[in-house]
Amino acid sequence: MRNDPGDARPFIPRDLALHPAAFDPGYKTSVLRSPRQALISFQNTPTEITGPMFGHDTIGPLDHDLTRNWAQPGLSAIGERIIVHGRLMDGEGRPVPDALIEIWQTNAGGRYRHVRDTYVAPLDPNFGGCGRTLTREDGSYAFMTVRPGAYPWPNRANDWRPAHIHFSVFGHGFAQRLITQMYFEGDPSIPLCPIVGTVPDAEGIAMMTATLDMDATVPFDARAWRFDIVLRGRRSTPFENRPEGN
Amino acid sequence: MARLRETPSQTAGPYVHIGMVPTFAGVENTYPEDLGSGPLYSDGVKGEKITIKGRIFDGAGAPIRDACVEIWQADADGLYNSPAERRGLSDRHFKGWGRAAVSGDNGVYVFETIVPGKVPLGDGRVQAPHIAFWIVARGINVGLHTRMYFPQESEANAVDPVLNRIEHPTRRATLIAEREGNVYTFDIRLQGDGETVFLDV
Ligand SMILES: [Fe+2]
Numbered sequence: 001m002r003n004d005p006g007d008a009r010p011f012i013p014r015d016l017a018l019h020p021a022a023f024d025p026g027y028k029t030s031v032l033r034s035p036r037q038a039l040i041s042f043q044n045t046p047t048e049i050t051g052p053m054f055g056h057d058t059i060g061p062l063d064h065d066l067t068r069n070w071a072q073p074g075l076s077a078i079g080e081r082i083i084v085h086g087r088l089m090d091g092e093g094r095p096v097p098d099a100l101i102e103i104w105q106t107n108a109g110g111r112y113r114h115v116r117d118t119y120v121a122p123l124d125p126n127f128g129g130c131g132r133t134l135t136r137e138d139g140s141y142a143f144m145t146v147r148p149g150a151y152p153w154p155n156r157a158n159d160w161r162p163a164h165i166h167f168s169v170f171g172h173g174f175a176q177r178l179i180t181q182m183y184f185e186g187d188p189s190i191p192l193c194p195i196v197g198t199v200p201d202a203e204g205i206a207m208m209t210a211t212l213d214m215d216a217t218v219p220f221d222a223r224a225w226r227f228d229i230v231l232r233g234r235r236s237t238p239f240e241n242r243p244e245g246n
Numbered sequence: 247m248a249r250l251r252e253t254p255s256q257t258a259g260p261y262v263h264i265g266m267v268p269t270f271a272g273v274e275n276t277y278p279e280d281l282g283s284g285p286l287y288s289d290g291v292k293g294e295k296i297t298i299k300g301r302i303f304d305g306a307g308a309p310i311r312d313a314c315v316e317i318w319q320a321d322a323d324g325l326y327n328s329p330a331e332r333r334g335l336s337d338r339h340f341k342g343w344g345r346a347a348v349s350g351d352n353g354v355y356v357f358e359t360i361v362p363g364k365v366p367l368g369d370g371r372v373q374a375p376h377i378a379f380w381i382v383a384r385g386i387n388v389g390l391h392t393r394m395y396f397p398q399e400s401e402a403n404a405v406d407p408v409l410n411r412i413e414h415p416t417r418r419a420t421l422i423a424e425r426e427g428n429v430y431t432f433d434i435r436l437q438g439d440g441e442t443v444f445l446d447v
Contacts, residue, residue: 004329005328005329005330006329006330006332007330008330008331008332012249013446014252014446014447015251015252016388016446018251018252018254019252019254019255019387019388020254020255020256020257020387020388021387022386022387022388024387027257027385027387029257029384029385030257030385030386030387031305031385032304032305032306032385032436032437033304033305033310033383033384033385033386033436033437034305034385034386034387034436034437035390035436035437035441035442035444036437036438036441037417037441037443037444039444039445039446040408040411040412040443040444040445040446041411041445041446042407042408042411042445042446042447044447045365045367045373045407045408046320046326046330046331046365046367047318047319047320047326047365047373047376047378047393048378048447049330050318050326050327050328050330050331051318051328051330051343052318052327052328052341052342052343053328053329054281058281060277060278063276063277069276070273070276089250090250091249091250091251091252092249092250093248093249093250102265102266102281103265104261104262104264104265104266104268112261112264113264113271113272113273114260114261114263114264114271114272114273115271115272115350116260116261116312116350117261128264128268128273128276129264129273130264130265130268130273130276132265132277166256166258166259166261166262166265168258168262168265168266172328172329172330173330174318174378174380174447175391175447177316177380177389178252178253178255178389179255179256179257179258179262179382179389180253180254180255180256181256181259195256195257195259196256198256198257198387199254199256203251204251204254205254207251207253207254208253208254208256229253230250230251230252230253231252231253232252233249233250
């Protein structure tokens with residue numbers, strides 16, 4: 001059964017122990033940007049249960065293809081061609097259709113097209129670095145892009161981000177809103193990174209690590225990486241006919 | 247059925263603009279416009295048009311200049327623009343959702359919107375008019391949820407179920423905007439003196 005956008009049941013409370021702590025001194029910028037007071041908890045109201053949804057007319061034909069959506073006509077971004085795909089599900093394992101996913105990343109050399117990125121690696125004149133798509137009926141999504149590069153960042157004296165793609169994900173309710181990052185299986189930089197290390201356990205890091213997917217790889221074109229995403233699920237309520245509970 | 251664990255959150259990082267407001271970041275023309283930019287309303291909207299602006303301060307009292315803010319709110323009748331809204335159809339001239347980067351110079355964010363209506367909970371309790379805020383930035387590991395309330399709604403605020411979850415009146419005050427005519431200022435303090443109340447939604 002898919003996830004119905006009209007479902008108005010409240011969400012299961014977020015288990016914050018499975019997310020990074022706000023304050024993590026290993027990630028120095030979090031020190032001054034982390035609230036010290038306890039979050040206030042309450043039952044979801046319509047404000048959290050509802051959320052923005054976006055029509056298919058929002059999305060352009062090349063929005064999902066980062067190799068071409070900034071390139072001159074007929075040209076393509078430089079780098080290792082990859083497909084990043086997966087399924088968006090909720091905590092009950094149900095697909096989440098019609099949900100907006102936005103991504104951003106460096107080019108193949110580890111450089112962002114951003115006014116504040118001053119890394120010495122060159123910009124690629126045919127690569128912008130953002131993409132977006134809506135999930136299909138079965139919750140699936142796919143992007144075409146190039147594998148991003150690792151890059152150094154000011155934290156400790158010699159910190160490098162593993163290659164990663166940033167994901168911004170909408171579900172159907174504002175409480176499901178999530179930003180995460182996708183890493184690549186086998187990257188030796190993953191265990192060295194303080195931002196990866198804000199996630200408290202290995203299982204959480206594994207959830208953020210895409211796996212090589214030869215079945216979805218297009219021969220002589222692009223290798224595929226699989227990245228499934230799970231958003232918060234909704235509570236069962238007495239109004240739903242499931243007497244056995246969960 | 248076994249529940250699936252939620253994918254962990256990660257910081258949006260300093261380059262969040264590329265993905266969420268690419269024109270602002272200098273990645274122009276990938277999309278026709280930045281999603282969620284401009285007024286939340288179009289011509290014919292019902293309700294009082296207002297401007298909301300503010301800054302987000304870190305624990306040292308400095309405005310942060312690389313954050314992105316999203317807001318979500320009901321229309322003038324208290325209805326959300328969502329398929330999960332069961333009480334009626336919301337105003338077709340009102341999107342209900344907006345997104346803005348704070349200024350890279352002075353850290354100010356701005357939204358052009360309307361005053362939302364009250365939102366009943368269905369059990370007799372009524373939420374005062376409010377706007378949900380979600381804040382992401384470098385150094386914020388899990389996006390921060392909070393709410394803005396309106397200073398002229400003191401009676402509704404006094405019985406608002408979420409405001410009443412906050413024990414100390416001084417902390418409750420961190421969620422009330424300051425008003426000057428049709429312009430509301432809602433500053434957010436991430437840490438320390440006057441720390442804004444953040445919500446576990
Ligand atoms: Fe990054």
